């Protein structure tokens with residue numbers, strides 16, 4: 001949310017992934033690793049945890065052991081040691097981007113329960129069967145690009161003993177690609193014990209959540225809206241936090257909307273003033289017929305380029321709309337005193353509800369918008385959504401808009417790869433879109 005070099009999320013905190021038994025029990029996915037002990041050097045506890053987890057995994061699925069296993073009788077032959085365990089934060093979600101590509105989006109928790117450093121060598125994801133070509137293949141360099149620990153955004157592709165990391169997975173299924181029913185993940189790593197060094201593979205299956213993205217109207221009106229912090233690899237996407245004893249990513253599909261003026265500038269004139277930003281004060285609209293679930297309207301604007309980073313109200317002045325029992329639209333950073341609705345109000349799609357501001361953890365006026373499965377601001381999971389209609393008028397690169405966000409320069413906007421009207425898609429990072437004109 002806060003716009004920094006990495007397009008920081010609502011809360012750019014460095015999360016500590018503190019799992020527990022309760023987290024494992026309450027997580028939607030069945031194999032959340034019990035890693036509280038792995039974070040310490042208590043090897044006795046770690047070994048006990050490993051034994052308990054191995055049993056749990058074996059009970060839950062036969063796919064957890066590698067297909068190369070030579071066990072003939074499980075009562076007499078030792079199981080394979082899969083010292084690297086995989087678990088998923090959510091069942092993979094299906095999303096269609098503005099390029100028409102069907103994406104599968106999810107995260108894997110990777111834990112090294114071993115006593116040695118483990119180099120991760122390759123990661124492959126198959127759909128439904130391993131006899132067909134993998135949907136995704138990453139080598140160690142590719143893994144390093146999407147692997148992150150609680151302490152560092154970049155950790156390479158080696159896992160220290162006891163280390164827990166998150167693998168942020170995006171799978172491109174191609175234009176209008178069909179999602180499989182399940183995914184089979186294979187993570188190959190170098191395993192070392194006293195006798196030998198060998199490659200081992202941990203296999204893990206997940207069921208794909210094929211619920212289609214919720215289709216909504218526009219949160220903004222007219223032309224010049226630049227989508228930043230998109231779902232592929234942004235600060236939003238990586239904002240996985242331990243909240244209410246589970247890992248949640250409310251901002252998984254969030255977008256920060258910045259406005260460009262007629263000369264393609266985000267800001268012009270005195271950059272110390274919020275009024276100098278093209279988007280400041282622009283009307284914000286209900287994306288659906290909904291009930292106003294929550295309103296915060298008590299904070300003043302932040303000066304540009306000075307985010308507050310409040311843990312209590314990172315979104316500053318906010319509106320949460322209950323669209324359905326499992327879809328809540330969240331608007332953040334709204335202009336002080338501009339909110340026109342109160343809790344319990346019914347709103348119509350396209351109704352003006354507030355104005356764009358610069359309140360909370362934000363570096364410059366923009367609208368942060370996302371949809372979650374429950375009303376919990378950060379302690380719920382972001383769900384995929386799509387806009388009924390928008391026109392794609394251009395595209396720009398992150399480096400280009402970051403530079404000009406700070407300098408007040410004119411952005412170089414490239415021609416859109418797929419210009420024109422788009423329906424039921426979610427804009428990608430760097431898209432410049434026009435929404436249908438809405439009346440204030």
Ligand SMILES: [Zn+2]
Pocket residue numbers: 001002008009010229236254255256368369
């Ligand atoms: Zn944001």
